[in-house]
Structures are given as C-alpha cells and as structure tokens.
Amino acid sequence: MKHKFLTPIFALSAALCLCLGLAACGGGTPEDEKGADGHFHTAETFRVDDSGHWKVCTICGEKFSAGKHTFDAENACETCGYSDVYTRGLSYQLDEASDTYTLSGIGDDRDRTEVVIPNYYEGKAVTSIGAEAFDGRTPLASVVIPANVTSIGYRAFYGCTSLASLTFGGKSKLTSIGNYAFCHCKLLQKIALPADVSAIGENAFDWCAALTEIDFAGTTADWLKVEKGDSWDNETGNYVITCTDGTIDKSGNVTHSDGQ
Ligand SMILES: [Zn+2]
Numbered sequence: 001m002k003h004k005f006l007t008p009i010f011a012l013s014a015a016l017c018l019c020l021g022l023a024a025c026g027g028g029t030p031e032d033e034k035g036a037d038g039h040f041h042t043a044e045t046f047r048v049d050d051s052g053h054w055k056v057c058t059i060c061g062e063k064f065s066a067g068k069h070t071f072d073a074e075n076a077c078e079t080c081g082y083s084d085v086y087t088r089g090l091s092y093q094l095d096e097a098s099d100t101y102t103l104s105g106i107g108d109d110r111d112r113t114e115v116v117i118p119n120y121y122e123g124k125a126v127t128s129i130g131a132e133a134f135d136g137r138t139p140l141a142s143v144v145i146p147a148n149v150t151s152i153g154y155r156a157f158y159g160c161t162s163l164a165s166l167t168f169g170g171k172s173k174l175t176s177i178g179n180y181a182f183c184h185c186k187l188l189q190k191i192a193l194p195a196d197v198s199a200i201g202e203n204a205f206d207w208c209a210a211l212t213e214i215d216f217a218g219t220t221a222d223w224l225k226v227e228k229g230d231s232w233d234n235e236t237g238n239y240v241i242t243c244t245d246g247t248i249d250k251s252g253n254v255t256h257s258d259g260q
C-alpha cells in the first residue's frame with residue numbers, strides 16, 4: 001500500500017469506501033459490517049468450513065461477512081479462495097498471534113512429487129511457508145502456493161533439485177521470499193511472481209541455473225523497487241524479467257514495450 005502521500009483524512013475516507021465496497025461485494029449489508037458501538041469490524045483473512053466463509057472481528061470477536069462459497073472455473077471460491085482440491089497430510093503450525101497457519105513441512109510422505117498447499121487449514125488461512133518446510137525434498141517436482149500465503153521462509157525450498165513447476169494461486173498476496181528460499185532448485189526455468197512481491201532475500205535463487213524466465217505482474221518500475229538481498233540471483237540462468245510494461249535483463253537493461 002503506497003499511501004504515504006495521502007493526507008490522513010483522505011486515507012481514512014478511502015479506507016471507508018473500501019470497507020463499504022467490500023460489504024457490497026460480499027453480499028452483507030453495511031449493518032453486518034458494524035459492531036454494536038458502531039465500529040467497523042476488521043479482520044485480515046476469512047475463516048471457512050466446507051460450505052461457507054466468514055470473518056471474525058479482531059476488535060470485538062463477532063462474526064461478519066458470512067456467505068456461501070461460489071466456485072470459479074478453478075474450483076476456488078471467488079470470495080475467499082477456498083478449494084477442497086489440495087494435498088492431504090502436510091504439516092502445519094498455528095501462529096497464535098495472527099490465528100493463521102504456517103505450512104511447516106511435507107508430512108510423513110517425504111517422497112511426494114506434487115504438493116498443492118491449501119488456502120485454509122482447519123478453517124484458518126495458511127499465510128506462510130515456514131523456514132525449511134521443503135528443504136532437501138529432492139523428489140518434489142511441482143508445487144502450488146495458494147493466494148493467502150504472504151511469505152516464503154528461509155530455505156523453504158532449498159535444494160529441491162526436481163522442482164520444475166511453481167505456481168502461485170489466483171490473486172496471490174505474496175510479498176516476501178526469504179533468504180535461500182529456492183537456492184539449488186536447478187530445474188526451475190520459469191517463475192511467475194505476483195505484483196505484491198516487495199522483498200527477495202539473500203541467495204533466494206542462487207544456483208537456479210536453469211532460471212531464464214521471470215514473469216512479474218507489476219511494472220518495470222515496481223520491479224526495480226523490490227528489495228533484493230545480496231546474491232539473490234547468483235549463478236542463475238541468463239534470465240529476462242517480463243513486467244507489465246516491458247522487460248529487464250539480468251544485467252539490468254530495461255526495454256519498455258513501447259520501444260523507448
Ligand atoms: Zn467488531
């Protein structure tokens with residue numbers, strides 16, 4: 001969110017409009033979005049069960065924005081992203097402060113080749129891939145990371161030498177990729193990074209020797225603003241980053257799509 005230049009009052013009214021807008025989309029009435037004392041309910045993520053979604057207000061604990069899932073062509077709920085198509089038996093850790101789950105490991109079946117991480121676990125959002133979650137899982141070839149995940153931890157996919165397919169689910173909220181996260185993923189040729197990515201850690205793609213295509217959902221200017229740790233792209237392939245308005249090569253040369 002780049003609101004530095006907005007006056008507080010303008011920012012407040014913008015936030016208010018956003019709340020009202022969301023209320024309208026979610027099918028709830030504005031009254032459904034307010035607590036008894038008139039505060040606007042607030043919550044980062046949805047809770048889900050098999051039939052529906054809702055939020056729990058972090059101020060008063062009331063439920064709001066409740067509704068039934070409506071599924072899109074990819075079998076994900078259009079509002080909350082819930083899908084029952086995911087890999088069973090992965091390991092999770094509850095973060096008490098945020099009341100969300102971190103995906104912490106591959107579980108008992110260490111030879112899995114495909115992992116689809118769910119957007120929710122036991123009704124709560126899965127918002128990060130923990131440190132070393134898939135470290136050294138050499139059979140792992142394909143991973144789908146869901147929209148609620150905002151961070152990928154230290155060494156999360158370190159040494160996944162068969163990892164060739166990495167997909168971020170629709171409307172991904174990913175913002176940060178940890179140090180050494182994909183180091184030694186030597187088969188990874190292509191990665192499509194969501195527009196919200198703002199930090200890539202040290203050595204994050206070090207020794208991804210096949211990496212030649214990076215699609216970035218933001219502009220070339222956005223890419224240049226991403227905070228990048230030392231050696232993040234050491235020993236990668238000679239990649240080109242395709243942004244919404246042009247490309248950037250590994251040496252940093254920017255070519256705008258309008259030819260300038
Ligand atoms: Zn509330």
Ligand SMILES: [Zn+2]
Pocket residue numbers: 052053068069070077078079080081082
């Ligand atoms: Zn839903």
